[in-house]
Amino acid sequence: MSEPAYTVASDSETTGEEKTSSAFPEIAIGIDIGTAQCSVAVWNGSQVELLKNTRNQKMMRSYVNFKDDVPLGGVSNQLSHEHEMLSGAAIFNMKRLIGRADTDPVVHASKSLPFLVQTLDIGVRPFIGALVNNVWRSTTPEEVLAIYLLELRAMAEVALKRPIRNVVLTIPVSFNRFQVTRIERACAMAGLHVLRLMPEPTAVALLYAQQQQQTIHDNMGSGSEKIALIFNMGAGYCDVAVTATAGGVSQIKALAGSPIGGEDMLQNMMRHLLPDSEILFSNHGISEIKSMGLLRVATQDAIHKLTSQTSVQIDVDLGNGSKICKVVDQEEFQEVNKKVFEKCESLIIQCLRDAKGEPEDVTDIIAVGGCSYIPKIRNLLMSICKKQELYKGMNPLEAAVCGAALEGAVASGVNDPFGNLDLLTIQVTPLAIGIQAVGNNFVPIIPRNTTMPARKELVFTTVHDNQTGALIVVYEGEEKKVEGNHLLGYFKIIGIPPAPRGVPEINVCMDIDASNVLRVLAGVVLPGSQHHGIPVMEVRMPTVDDGHGWCAEALHRTYGSSLDLDTVQKKI
Amino acid sequence: MLSVSSPLILTAPAFSARPATQARTRVKLAPPHAFATASTENYTSTSYLPPYHPHYMAAAAACSSFYEILGISTGASCQEIKTAYRRLARTCHPDAVLATNLKDSSAGEFMRIHAAYSTLSDPEKRADYDRKLLPRYRPLTATAFSPGYRRRNWETDQCW
Numbered sequence: 110m111s112e113p114a115y116t117v118a119s120d121s122e123t124t125g126e127e128k129t130s131s132a133f134p135e136i137a138i139g140i141d142i143g144t145a146q147c148s149v150a151v152w153n154g155s156q157v158e159l160l161k162n163t164r165n166q167k168m169m170r171s172y173v174n175f176k177d178d179v180p181l182g183g184v185s186n187q188l189s190h191e192h193e194m195l196s197g198a199a200i201f202n203m204k205r206l207i208g209r210a211d212t213d214p215v216v217h218a219s220k221s222l223p224f225l226v227q228t229l230d231i232g233v234r235p236f237i238g239a240l241v242n243n244v245w246r247s248t249t250p251e252e253v254l255a256i257y258l259l260e261l262r263a264m265a266e267v268a269l270k271r272p273i274r275n276v277v278l279t280i281p282v283s284f285n286r287f288q289v290t291r292i293e294r295a296c297a298m299a300g301l302h303v304l305r306l307m308p309e310p311t312a313v314a315l316l317y318a319q320q321q322q323q324t325i326h327d328n329m330g331s332g333s334e335k336i337a338l339i340f341n342m343g344a345g346y347c348d349v350a351v352t353a354t355a356g357g358v359s360q361i362k363a364l365a366g367s368p369i370g371g372e373d374m375l376q377n378m379m380r381h382l383l384p385d386s387e388i389l390f391s392n393h394g395i396s397e398i399k400s401m402g403l404l405r406v407a408t409q410d411a412i413h414k415l416t417s418q419t420s421v422q423i424d425v426d427l428g429n430g431s432k433i434c435k436v437v438d439q440e441e442f443q444e445v446n447k448k449v450f451e452k453c454e455s456l457i458i459q460c461l462r463d464a465k466g467e468p469e470d471v472t473d474i475i476a477v478g479g480c481s482y483i484p485k486i487r488n489l490l491m492s493i494c495k496k497q498e499l500y501k502g503m504n505p506l507e508a509a510v511c512g513a514a515l516e517g518a519v520a521s522g523v524n525d526p527f528g529n530l531d532l533l534t535i536q537v538t539p540l541a542i543g544i545q546a547v548g549n550n551f552v553p554i555i556p557r558n559t560t561m562p563a564r565k566e567l568v569f570t571t572v573h574d575n576q577t578g579a580l581i582v583v584y585e586g587e588e589k590k591v592e593g594n595h596l597l598g599y600f601k602i603i604g605i606p607p608a609p610r611g612v613p614e615i616n617v618c619m620d621i622d623a624s625n626v627l628r629v630l631a632g633v634v635l636p637g638s639q640h641h642g643i644p645v646m647e648v649r650m651p652t653v654d655d656g657h658g659w660c661a662e663a664l665h666r667t668y669g670s671s672l673d674l675d676t677v678q679k680k681i
Numbered sequence: 682m683l684s685v686s687s688p689l690i691l692t693a694p695a696f697s698a699r700p701a702t703q704a705r706t707r708v709k710l711a712p713p714h715a716f717a718t719a720s721t722e723n724y725t726s727t728s729y730l731p732p733y734h735p736h737y738m739a740a741a742a743a744c745s746s747f748y749e750i751l752g753i754s755t756g757a758s759c760q761e762i763k764t765a766y767r768r769l770a771r772t773c774h775p776d777a778v779l780a781t782n783l784k785d786s787s788a789g790e791f792m793r794i795h796a797a798y799s800t801l802s803d804p805e806k807r808a809d810y811d812r813k814l815l816p817r818y819r820p821l822t823a824t825a826f827s828p829g830y831r832r833r834n835w836e837t838d839q840c841w
Contacts, residue, residue: 334763355763355764355767356764356767356771357771358767358770358771360767360770519776520776522779531771533770533771533774533776533777534776535770535774560795560799562775562788562791562792563792564792622784622785622788623775623776623784623785623787623788624775624784
């Protein structure tokens, strides 16, 4: 049987933007690329329907196996056994690795996976390799994801009997704009056009808005407003959102997210069961990979069982002479993952605080994602919000993809005679965007949780007498120092009239437009009417590509603080 | 209408089209939450602004109070403000406007609506805003200062 011949486009500048033909409005499909599992859904004219692969599965494992000549992903491939995924030939957890430099702690945490993640700690893309015939064959997270998306696309085309081009994808809240470009690149490589990217809990919020709309039958925002706390935790990421919903409009009040998830709990447990496991596996020899796979499967299994039983017996022979026989109960599991649960708690509290809401205001708590089955997580949510139960109207594993499919239909301009698509999501920025000021301080210009589209500006001034130029270095993140944030790009403005420090004014404006494109504008405010002297700079961000860890360092080495800026507020 | 007391906002300032002194005053007054206290200063557009701005600013100039932007009365309840915001979002949000050529102008319009909503939906910001707004809007009812002269005008002022 021959699959349609798709080719993965080269990893070059391909936006695919130019080919959008609005003559034929196709309904965009919704894709939820999970760290562990993926799913695809589409609006079928009356409701959202999850698509199935040839083996009748709605949820497909996220991995690509490089064992054979043609790489096979979890959509079409059938694992004979769980261990097959852990032989080193399969790459998984792409979503944790994509768009991260080799200095990133999340990349370092991935080094105990069976395939090769090599880091040189210099701020470049890590080396990722699949073990094929005793050779580490190199690949990239973008390539792996593209191969996987290609399979998803082929599957959807068979199921829907039409070509698929437009997609709505869900992404973690904590993804920065650079990571978003990597996802878009992977989609372009798979011939897909990203119509919209939604933070996962906002997709869930849209589904909730639709459900409320259906049950209440009110119109145009006249119904009572409902506040929902949405908690989404899968294998790779934890996201929280607070949304105010009425009349089909889901207004996102606040978002919070972090790259922690089931994978961290799994690794904590593996370390707990076999304390020196990391040293043991650091060489990535064949027998060690096998032992690691055995331990991983046994631990995963135990964690799953602990969602429904109080204790579990772990019995595994690692094949290298060491055996693990241990009974683990709920309390022990919670103790081992104390930090993970604390982080979840702080994200929830932060999100509620940012939304300026009291826990008592929350109408519904919606817990989705694989980790929402963990009793500790459920109790945490109920105790913070002082509620006796969680919202029951959603399938925790399908909520995000259903929301993405709804957004796909709405964004494609589909009308539903019953008003089921009279929906709107008002999104906010998940991370602050700002520039570097003197002393490597990060000065946010568009704060976190600003409603989009947005346009904000701030005035800066020089830090040296007669300083005629300034570097505008743009970062995204929440840390006070720029080092802790993500570099999006940089440019230089010149032509500042010579003056004592603190006198000239440099206006920096950030604009996020209707398509979520970020532009940074900067210019010198000149006295009097000589305003045609220096053109304003306008730069679309992000501009950095690979090696972004280097750029900031190189800028610092070359220019020191000679082109620094300071905020005006401080001076006055 | 370059009122120096109303800090800056949504529209990028014309970098250079005004005397520096005024620009300086504005900068001092712009608090970090400038967004929330947006006014509708009628900036001169420059090349700094993306093309959609002149269009949207024309609309901004035509209707000058947050209450007018949301189409509600100055006595509107919190519920009415929210409802009006959602109703307008349903028509003006870029995601609700399917014609791609209108998306940019709708972005400006939605930002204006959101600025109005974010001020009026916060009781403190709304009270601040009302204090600034009302003297301008009801110059004839400054009863606190001139209890006996409810129909004060320029001429009566001259006759103090």
